[in-house]
Amino acid sequence: MTEPHLTEVAVEALAHGRPELVDAPGRAHVARCADCAAAVEEARLLSEGAAEALRAATPLADDLDTLIAGAMAKAAPAAEVPHPSRRALVWAALAGLVATVGLGLASLPSMASVVAVVKDSFAVLGALDRVVDVAVPGGWTLVTFAGFLLLLLLAAPLRALVRGTSRAPGAGGVTTLLFPFVLLLSVLAAAPGARALELEGQWPDEERAVTVSVDHEPASVALRAAAESVGLGLAATLPEDPEVTLHVRDASLKDVVEAVLGDAPVVARRTPTMLVIRPVEEPAAAPAPANGAAPPAPPAPPEPPAPAPGPAADRVTFGEDVVVRAGERVGDVVTMGGDVVVEGEVMGDVVSMGGDVELREGGVVHGELVTMGGEVTVDEGARLHGGNVGMNVPRFRGRIGDRDYDDEGHGGGGAVGDWLRKAVGSAARHALLFLLGVLLLALAPERLGALRVVIARSPVRACASGLLGFVGAVVLTVVLVITILGIPAAIIVALGAFAAVYVGLVAVASVVGAALPVTALRDRPILQLAAGIFVLYLASLVPVIGALAVLFASALGFGAVLLTRFRKNAPT
């Protein structure tokens, strides 16, 4: 049997003085095999030749210092931002705080406006709560988890984007990808039914004494018959009282109640003497009299107990109008982007986001009327038992426009007064910007420096990135809001973009201040910041150009934040 020759690896090792990388048989073989010894020698000579040739053919950089200087100038850490002293930072922060509070108080609108803002904020939250409550099976629990999952799912591509690399999916990657789905499934499995009959009290299974026979009677009638057959009184407050047909013999009361009420949003409690049915939403409602007297009337039954046309289902639409016709009875009405017309009866709330609501004569809404971004019209003869919480379009837009320096005047005072109020309000916002800048100088000077580098080095690129970023943030936010489950992620995106714009504006102001030909500002970052913000403030007061300047500065700063990802080093 002939010995195997050396492998390439063994030849390579022996040719380069690494015999310890070759096993003992290999080392013994090369001493006996002329071919392998010659191969080692050949490899050795070839290696010498390759090394010699490479060294001879490799040039030295004759402008190494230039290359290094260029790299340092272009990509060096932002050490150029001088660090202000702690004392200076404290004084600057105090000055910024005083200016912000003072100017803010001076520009405060009337108390009524503040109350309106608070009220509208509650309206927004209330509308969102109702939409989630009605449109999402698991309510806020599911929304929260879904938002978390969305963030997890977004994290992978964002991380890849930030790092600029993609990794082959290994076991860890698969686990990371599967985790959100497993979590989502578990959340969906664990999410309780949004509206289910709840049973309270003692419900003996062995009790089989209910015998009832009713045809096309309201559920309350069937329940009363069932309760009577086991010697109980009935106190029922049913938000909906659909017709039922029930024929049972020797059944348990629990089975009958479950059969009649099904998934109705009510609590059925059995006491030794009574069967009490009450809505889930109103735990304190309908306190049952102890003597088992006749059931109390519902809180606001405006209509006679005329037969209803059908069960009162909810109406939820996206982008479509809802019309509740006369004689029609529905549960909650929720629309996004559609109008609501009520001629019939709404047992629950009417929630409209971005649409008008019209309550016509004869129309009844037992719950609340919550509108956001639409108008409400209530005709004479219509009834609204709950409250009306709303925000109309002009007011909403006016508030958003505050940032664009075109808010509507409040409180009068004439044109000069309005202009003055606007100027003071704008000064308060810029003082707040200064405060933020001082905070950044204290906590993240390197990151601020990286932003300055990008702004000074590639303003056009930063501005274009910022404009694209604006569009992207708006689109992403809208898409996430439309999905409802993405609302938490949308809030995070919107807040993140908002914060990024302000951080970017600080950097822009810092660059503007540094660029001013004032010797006193040199190497004084706080003063540079203050001067830059003052320049921005003055520019913002100019009617048309000011708005453009603010937009340009915002885009520039936002783009710089996007390009640096708010890291310590400016991208190359």
Next chain:
Amino acid sequence: MLHVMAHDPFRSVPARRARAEPPEGRAAALPLAHRAKGGDRDAIAALLREHGQAIFQLCHHVAGPADGRDAAQEAFERIVSGIGSFDPDRGAFRSWALTVARNVCRDRLRRRGLERAAFLADGEPETVAAPSRTPDPERAALVRADAETLDRALATLPEQMRTALVLFHLHDTSYEEIAAQLDVPMGTVMTWLHRGRKRLRAAVEETSPKGGDA
């Protein structure tokens, strides 16, 4: 057999063993590296001056002579801007910087559509056959090649093989360090080197205007 006995199989070119300490002393470089990581511009510049030629040479051969200078410039910028991600406790600055430079070269090659996929299977190494020629011409063919010929020949090799050759022969990097930098097994590196030289020689002979003329 006489030939074999006369030849000491362990006589070889100077060994490149795994270095416990990099040249010039790692300990001496540590403070500089730490200062550089902390954003000290002088320390960064000093490190670049110390290892700049090695970075430039790697870029010259891996990205190609035409693109080498620009690649080196970009590599310097990436090194400077990414100094925060360098961990002095995990390795020498030189290794990290060369890895950055190699990644820059790969990116540029990819953009030019010139990157080749990993060249050799990491599996069974081949056993050597009998040498086809006498040793001297092997060495002579490469040594005779001018810079342009060698550049063209190098360009025919896959990027990883080219990088391994440059690191081994120009930068005196050990098998172990090359394997760590390229993130491949050491045996693969040794195979690449062994085959790379042969392919380089063959390519030199093919691309040389004088062919194999002595």
